[in-house]
Amino acid sequence: MQSEKPVFETPSSINILTYNCWGLKYLAKHRAERLQEIGRSIAAAVTTPEIVGLQECWTQEDYLAVRRQTRHILPHGKFYHSGIFGAGLAILSKWPIVESNMVRYPLNGRPTAFFRGDWYVGKGVACASIQTADGRESIIEVFCTHMHAPYAAEAEDSYMCHRTAQAWEIARLMRQAAERGHAVVGLGDFNLTPSSLGYRLITNHAPVQDIWRFLHPDSSLASATHPLEKTRRREIPSVGYNLRENGATCDSALNTWRWSQKQQKQLFRGKSIIVDQSQPDPRAKRLDYIFFSNGLSVSPRSVPWRIESAKVGMTERHPTLDCSLSDHFSVETTITRAPPGPTSDADALPKQETIREQTTDTALRTLTNTSLHPTLYTSYNPSPTSSFLPGPLTRTPSPPEANPSEASVWSPRYLPSSVYEEILALISSDKRRAHRQRRLRLCHFIASVIVSIICFIAIWWSSRAGISFMLVLISTLNLGGGILQGLIGGLFEESELRALEEFEWEMDRCKEHAETVDGKESGVSEGAPKEQSFDNEYHGEGRRIQQNSLEETRIGGEEEKELWEKVRASEGYSGKENWRRGQGRFVGFPGNAG
Secondary structure, X not given: OOOOOOOOOOOOEEEEEEXXXXXXXXXXXXXXXXXXXXXXXHHOOOOOOOEEEEEOOOOHHHHHHHHHHHOOOOOEEEEOOOOOOOOOOEEEEOOOEEEEEEEEOOOOOOOOOOOOOOOOOOOEEEEXXXXXXXXXXXXXXXXXXXXXXXXXXXXXXXXXXXXXXXXXXXXXXXXXXXXOOOEEEEEEEOOOOOOOHHHHHHHHHOOOEEHHHHHOOOXXXXXXXXXXXXXXXXXXXXXXXXXXXXXXXXXXXXXXXXOOHHHHHXXXXXXXXXXXXXXXXXXXXXXXXXXXXXXXXXXXXOOOOEEXXXXXXXXXXXXXXXXXXXXXXXXXXXXXXXXXXXXXXXHHOOOOXXXXXXXXXXOOEEOOHHHHOHHXXXXXXXXXXXOOOOOOOEEOOOOOOOOHHHHOOOOXXXXXXXXXXXXXXXXXXXXXXXXXXXXXXXXXHHHHHHHHHHHHHHHHHOOOHHHHHHHHHHHHHHHHHHXXXXXXXXXXXXXXXXXXXXHHHXXXXXXXXXXXXXXXXXXXXXXXXXXXXXXOOOOOOOOOOOOOOOOOOOOOHHHHHHXXXXXXXXXXXXXXXXXXXXXXXXXXXXXXXX
16 A cells, blocks of 8 residues: 655745754764753754754764654754765754755865864765645755864965855855745855855855845844954944844854863853853854745745744753853744735835835845846946845836746846955965975875885895884885875865866856946946945945935045055955945955954
8 A cells, every 4th residue: 555645734934943063073072962952952942943954963873863852843854974974964854855965065175184174074065855845836945054164364264265165156056946946045054254255155146145134134244353343333242132133153152162261161060150141242253044045937926935033042051061052053043924815916025125124123024036136136236245245135026017037037146356356366376375285295205206216225235124124114104105195186186276277267257247247337337327226235334325325425435445454454364455436435355254
């Protein structure tokens, strides 16, 4: 007797959660106890999660421990395998996972950095197609990732190019899923702040929105100690404010794993330490994200999802160990949609207004397909904001005579050409490093062969057993090291160079398109006053520039330029900057945050 296919009602809301579990085997303290409690916390959550993405869940044992605690609410799950030690990624779902695969990043660290491990775990994107009900439009494509970790400050981060390339790869995957007409959820530990190059690529080259900035458009762009945040001249946020408004998931003063060793020792000795949520929290930042899109090329009558709420969760401590459950906090969101009804096309879209003007706490934010359509941008403006974060979209209903087939086509919003020049400069720097390392390693290999030959010749003429033994030992160790260096130089460095070449080609194409857009806009600026609608914000001085206002107040030219030059000099940034006096803006901020 054949089993009947389970029938699911179309959900009116979906609760989504992403969490970095910090489950490093042998290295993470109290790993087993914490993972057990993480599973219990997910199962006992007030808002029951229905799609969960986990990162740094490295072992099958830990994954199964979480599954045992959550199987009654999340009956479907997938643990993803990649690299030598596993990807550390898992996706849990209330609904069936009908398709799944693991996409590895072409650029993901280097094997010589064995003490870091990013290359050995084969980081990438865990992809899952989740069928929430019958029909093509009920599929939600989920992409869970954990990008390369930063191991230095921005100016010295040698992996910034790799992380930026990873952001480009996941943006491509989310864009392709949206073009298939599916809703898209991208979540995980991106190791990026909203001021980073990678974040800019994702939010401009994929039709997705960062749910936190969608609801909290004035949230921080980095930690309070970052020079970009300092220029906003705001007070150092408190612990509570960082959780409520800034969405800080990492380096929070509330997280016990970010405390000093002295405080951690006191905690594990039984001393109760209470964190006042009103105390300053300068180091906290947002590295964990949930991106969402309703997809493209779907039926015009389909009911779009709305973002109802978002919060930082899993801030509680372990009940017996009194430590935080992980070195990160979770990000949780709820998306909802109204049941199908006889609504007109005019009711399906809000009136022409910017999302930033709506109430962030109570209004339901709609991510409609048309809100991502390029025709709604009468002319993309590479503003100082769009060079480091995408502003909210200006909603303009499509005209009734618009061709539905054309309305389903989406084009990326190109960043200013100076941003792509900055990325190309990173790629060129990495290529020079790879070429240099390749030559050095191959030279090491050749030298080791020569030394080994000399040692064998010396053994032939040596009459003492002790000396012969030492020569054989030296020759063996030397040749072994040389072969290893030769393999790394001849195989890995060549592989990295090829991946960099591919990434460079794609950024070159983006730069060409951006220059075309810049040229068109410069032509407009020389003629009549601009009339296009544009609502990006500029945080350089904590003030906003509205281009559709003829009486806008622009930030002073030379004064602002000198300010950013001081920031560069004090922090040692090397990114390309481009001061455009004609537009009264400064573009090309430094890249990824640590």
